[in-house]
Amino acid sequence: MPEREDDYLTPATRLLEKRRELAEVEQALLAQKEVNTAAQGLAGAVLVNLRFMIPKWWGSRTGEGLAEASGPRRSRALHKVSEQREQVVQKVVEAMQLRQEIARLLVERDRLQRRLEAHAIFRTPLTLCLPRCPFLPHRPLPGQFQEIQVLIDRFRTLAATNMALVQQDLGSREAMAEKRARLQQYLEQSSNKIMQLNNQLAVLQAQREQARAKVHQWESKWSEIQNTAAKKTLQLGQIKMAALNLFQLATKQMKLQVDVPLEDTETQLDTVQLCMLDLADILADLRKGEPAPAIQPSPTAAS
Template identity: 45%
Template sequence: MEFDLREYFRAAFEDKLLVRMPDREDDFLTPATRLLEKRREMIEVEQALNTQKEEFQMKTESLQQRRAELEHKEEKLKDSLFKFDKFLKENDSKRKRALRKATEEQQLAAQKEREAIRLQVKNKQLQVCKERLLRRQEKTSIYQNYLQRVLERTEEFQEVQEMIDRFNTLMATQDKLLKRELENQENTEKEKARLLHYQEEARSQILELNNQLADLQEELERARAIELEWESRWAQIQNTAAENTLRLGRIRMATLNLFQIITKQMHMKSDASIEDTEMQLEKIKICFVDLDAIHKDLKKAEINPQTPAMSSAN
C-alpha cells in the first residue's frame, strides 16, 4: 500500500515538482520575487497534495470498511461450514458406532459358539482321561495295598503319604548329595588345572624376570660407563667454564681500565656503572669512532694543507 501511494503521488505531481530552467524574461526578476514565486508554487503543490491525501484516505477507509464486511461474511461462512462439517462428522460417528457394535455382537456370538465347541471337545478329552486314570488306579492298587501293609508293620509313620514324602525327601537329598559330589569333583579338577597353569605361568615369569634382570644389569653397566663419560665431560666443562670465567673477568677489568682511561683523557662524564660492561664497550666504541673521524680529518688536512685557508678566504 505504501509503494502504491508513492507511485500515485509521483505520477500526479511529477510535472509540478520538476525544476524548470528560467526563461530569458525571468533574468530581470529579483531574488525576492523568485523566492515568493517558488513559495507560491510550493503552497499550491502542498494544497494539491493534501487534497489528494484526503481523497486517498477516504478511499482507504472505504476499502477497509469493505474488507471488514467481507471478513465478517467470511467468518459467518466459516462458522456455517464448521457446524455443517460437525453435523456430518457426528452422523458418521454414530453410523460407525452402530456398525462397530453390530460387528462386536456378531464376533461375541461367534466367540461364544467357538467356546462352547471347545468346551465340548475338552469335556470329551476329560472323560477319556478319567477312564484312563481309573484303569491306572486299578493297576496301581497293588502298590497301595503293599504300602498299607508296610505301614501296619512300622510305628514310625502314621499314614502312607508320610512314607511317600519321606522317600521323596531322601531321594531329593541323595540327588543333591550326588550333584554336590560331582560339583566338588569338577571344582577339584578345575583347581588342579588352575594350579598347573599357575605353576607354568610362574616358571615362565621367573625365566622372563631372569632375562629382564640380565638385560637390566647390562643396561646398568652401560649406564655406569655413560655416567663416567659424562662425569669426565662435566669436569672438562667446569674447567672450561672456570677458564672462561677468568678470561671474562680479565676482559671486564681491561674494559673498565680502558673506559676509565678514555673518560679521563677525553674529559667525559662517567655515567656507566662499573658492572655494566656492555655500556662501557659502547662508550669505548663511540670514542674510537670519534678518534677515527678526527684521524681521518687530520690526514685530509695534511694532504690538502691549502683547503682551510681557501675556505676561510671564501
Template identity: 30%
Template sequence: MTSSIEDYFRANVENKLFIKVPEQEDHDLTPATRLLEKRREMLEVENGLNQQKEEFAMKMEALKQRSEELARKETQLKESLLKFDKFLKENDAKRNRAIKKAIDERKTRDQKELEIQDLKKQSVQQSVKKDKSGHAVDTYLTYQKFLESVLETTEEFGEVKDIISRFDTLAATNQELIDRAREAQDRTERDRAMLINSTEEKNNLILNYNNDIAKLQTRLEEAQMRSAKCQLEWDQTLKNATSKTLELGQIKMATNNLFSIVKTHLNSKLAMTSDTVIQLDKIQQFMIDLNSISAELTQGQVGVVGGKNSD
C-alpha cells in the first residue's frame, strides 16, 4: 500500500517538474526570471502535492472509516448469524420436541382406540354370552318343569337330581357302548386290512414261487438236454473205446502170434513175455536180422552165379 502511494506522488511530481516551456521564451528570459519561474513552478508543484496529500489523507481516512464500518458491520453480521443459528437450533429443537410430542400423542391415541375397540368387542361378547345364558336359563327352566312333571307322574324317583343321576348313568353307559362299538369296528377294520395285506403277500409269494418253479423247470429241461447230449457223447465214446479195445486185442493177438513164430524160428532162445511193446521190439529185431541174412544170401548167390558164368 505504501509503495503504491509513493509511486503515485513520484509520478505527479515528475509530471509537474517536466513541464516544458517553449524554447523561444527560454531564450528571451533572464536567468533570474527563469529561476523565479522555476520557483513558482516548484511552489505550484508543492501546493499540488500538498493538496493531493490532503486528498489522499482524506481518502485514507474515509477508507479507514469505511473499513472500520465494514468490520463493525461484519461483527454485527456474525453476531446476527450466531443469533440466527441459535434461533434456528432452538426452533429445530422445539419443532423436534413438538413432532415427538405429536407422535407420542398419536401413539397414545391409537393405543386408546385399540383399547376402545377391544372393550367394544368384549362388550359384544359379553352381550352374546348374556343372550346365550338367557336362552340357556329358559331352556333349563323348560327342562326343570318337564322333570318336575315326571316326578308327579312316577314314584320311582324322589327328586329331580335322582332323574339327572339316572340320566348321567344311562348316558355314561351309552357312551361306553358307543366306545366299545367303535373299538370293535376299528379292530374289524384293522383285521380286514391285515387280511387284505396278508392275502396280497401270499399272492405275491405264490407268484414268486410260480416264477421260481418256471425258472427251475427251464433249468431242468436244459439240464435234461445237456444230460441227453452227454449220454450220447458217452455212448459214442464207449463205442469208440470198445472198437479201440477190440482193435488193440487183435493187435496184441497178432503180435503174440508173430512173437511165437519168431520164438519158434529162434529155437526158443527168446524169453517168454506178455508185454506187447517188448514183443514188438523183438519182432522188429528179428525182422532186421532176417533182412540182413537175406541180403547176405542174395549177395552170395549173385557171386556164385557170376563165378560160374566166368568159368
C-alpha cells in the first residue's frame, strides 16, 4: 500500500493544516455569500422592474396606442420580456445552487472546526518551536500564520527529500544485491574453473612423472647401449689389431709385398686367408711325396 504524504505529518502539523483549510473554507463561504447576495439583489431588482414595467408597458399600449403598434415591434417586445423571464429563472436557479453550496461549505466548516478543536492542544508546542527553527527567515510574531506555513512547507520539503532518499537507498540496495548476485555467480564460475585447472594440473603432473620415469628408463638403456658399444668397439679394435698382426706375420712369412691400408681389415683377412690356402696346398703336396709309414702290429694282435 503506498504511503500518503499525511503519514509523515505530526498531530501539530495536521492541526495547522486544518486551520489553513478552515480559513480557506471561510474565505470561500464569504465569496459565495457575496455572489449569492449580488445574485439575489439582481434577481429582486429584475422582478421589481418586471412588476412595474409590464403593466406600464401594456397600459401604454391599450386603445389606439396598442392598435397602432406594428406586428414586428410587438413581437420584439414579447421576445424581450421572455428573455428577461428566462434570465430571472436562471438567476433563481443559480441562487438555489449557491445556497446548497453554502450549506455544504458550512457543514465542512463545522467538521473542520471540530477537528481543529480536537487538535488545539498542539498549537502551543508548535508556536514555541517556531522561534528555534533555524531555516525561518526571521522570528515569527504572535499570531503570524505565514511563519507556521513556512514550517509546514519546510517539513514537507524534508519529508519529500526523505522519501527520495529512501527510494534512492532502495534502488542502491537493489543494485547492490544484483551486483552481489553477479559476484557470487562469478566466484562460483571461477571456483569451478579453478577446480578444472587443478584437475588438469594433476593429470599433467602425473604425465610428467611418467615421462620422467620413461626418461630415466631410456637413459639407463642408453647407458647400457653406450657401455655395450664401448665393449664392442674395444673388441673390434682388438680384432683389427689381431688381424693386422696376423696379416703382417703371414706376409712376412710368405715374403709377400702387398700394399694394404692399415684400416682395411677385410683385405688383410682376405690376404691371410689366401696365405693359409697356399700353405695348406704346400702341406698337401709335401704329404704326397713322403713314403707311407710301416704298420706295426699291436701287442694284443701278436699274442
